[in-house]
Amino acid sequence: MTDATERSRPAQRQAEIVEHVLQHGSVSANELAELFHVSLMTIHRDLDELERQGVVRKFRGGVSAQPSSVFESNVSFRLRAAKAEKLAIAQRARELIEPGMAVMLDDSTTTLELARLLEDAAPLTVMTNFLETIKLLSTMRGIRLLALGGEYYPTHDSFLGVPCIDAIEALRVDLLFASTSAVSGNYAYHQEQEIVLVKRAMIRAAQRSVLMVDHTKLGRASLHRLAPLSDIDLVITDKQAPPEALLEMRENGVKYEAV
Numbered sequence: 001m002t003d004a005t006e007r008s009r010p011a012q013r014q015a016e017i018v019e020h021v022l023q024h025g026s027v028s029a030n031e032l033a034e035l036f037h038v039s040l041m042t043i044h045r046d047l048d049e050l051e052r053q054g055v056v057r058k059f060r061g062g063v064s065a066q067p068s069s070v071f072e073s074n075v076s077f078r079l080r081a082a083k084a085e086k087l088a089i090a091q092r093a094r095e096l097i098e099p100g101m102a103v104m105l106d107d108s109t110t111t112l113e114l115a116r117l118l119e120d121a122a123p124l125t126v127m128t129n130f131l132e133t134i135k136l137l138s139t140m141r142g143i144r145l146l147a148l149g150g151e152y153y154p155t156h157d158s159f160l161g162v163p164c165i166d167a168i169e170a171l172r173v174d175l176l177f178a179s180t181s182a183v184s185g186n187y188a189y190h191q192e193q194e195i196v197l198v199k200r201a202m203i204r205a206a207q208r209s210v211l212m213v214d215h216t217k218l219g220r221a222s223l224h225r226l227a228p229l230s231d232i233d234l235v236i237t238d239k240q241a242p243p244e245a246l247l248e249m250r251e252n253g254v255k256y257e258a259v
Contacts, residue, residue: 013038014046014238015228018055026064054156083113090114092236092259093177093212097121101174104202105133106180107158107195110212112136118143127171129159129198141190146171153194160194168201176206181243182220183213185227186252196224208233218245229254 013036020035021027033043047063056063070240090113097103100123107130115133118124122142128134129148137145152166178199182189188211190196194237203209211232219242229235235249235256249256 010046012216014050017046018050021056026062028062030061031209032063033065055221073087077207082117083218085240086110086113086212088259089212089214089236090117092257093210094118094121096175096210096234097104097124099123101125102172103128104128104168104173104176104206104237106159106176106178106199106202107133107156108212110179110214111177114177114212127168127173129164131157131159147252150198155197164198165201168198171205171234173206174208176202176209177212178202178209179217180226181217182222183211183218183229184221185248186254187221188213188226188229188232190224190226191222191225196226203227203231211235213241214238215242216247218242 017032017036020032027046029043031042032047033040036043047056047058050063051058070122086109089110091130093114094117097118099121102125105115105126105128107128109130112120112130112133115128115136117124118137119140122140123144125144125146126137127146127148128137129150131152134145134147137143148159148164148167150159150167151161152158153160180188180190180199182191190199209232211229211233211234215238218237229249229252230246233255235254237246237256237258246256246258
């Protein structure tokens with residue numbers, strides 16, 4: 001076995017660990033050690049590296065790709081989660097868009113589903129900081145694309161930070177479509193302050209804001225309070241939304257639709 005092959009083994013194993021964790025959500029370190037035929041110490045070294053990269057989070061005895069109150073899932077996990085619900089929400093959101101509008105999309109996988117539906121919306125001006133959406137829209141005819149730059153964050157596959165906020169604050173759009181990781185009471189929440197600051201700037205830049213959140217995000221809170229739902233013109237969720245969460249929004253005067 002060559003030195004190059006030997007060096008490549010940890011990287012290959014770590015890639016396979018990521019795939020396994022993304023498929024199962026959470027797994028134990030013992031299970032991974034058995035699956036990959038390596039020592040528990042080796043697995044913990046792999047998990048330490050993957051946690052450093054922001055792909056997974058470690059907990060006592062295992063590892064998870066699922067979100068917590070202080071950890072947002074890697075974009076690869078989010079792309080796989082609640083796909084049918086995100087599509088239904090995106091289809092309803094698409095009905096709000098008219099040709100000639102200026103539309104802003106955040107860096108969520110829910111608004112990515114909306115971006116896939118914009119082929120026939122031209123002429124349309126779209127602004128986003130999500131690299132996956134930028135690549136998608138760059139191939140669509142009739143879409144004037146404004147990419148919001150900043151510091152690139154691999155975990156989110158998006159651009160954030162002061163340059164991104166400055167770019168947003170120089171704009172005024174007809175509609176913002178955004179998502180977030182948690183909604184509870186009369187507030188939207190997120191785990192990371194960099195994301196919170198960018199989303200707040202987006203809300204300020206929009207004449208109307210639409211929050212697209214599937215049922216898994218309702219009734220949950222995260223570390224940072226993003227914005228009161230009173231700052232949002234419409235919340236779109238899916239029909240699996242908990243009745244108590246919908247009641248809470250009604251009692252707070254929040255306009256919502258469950259699709």
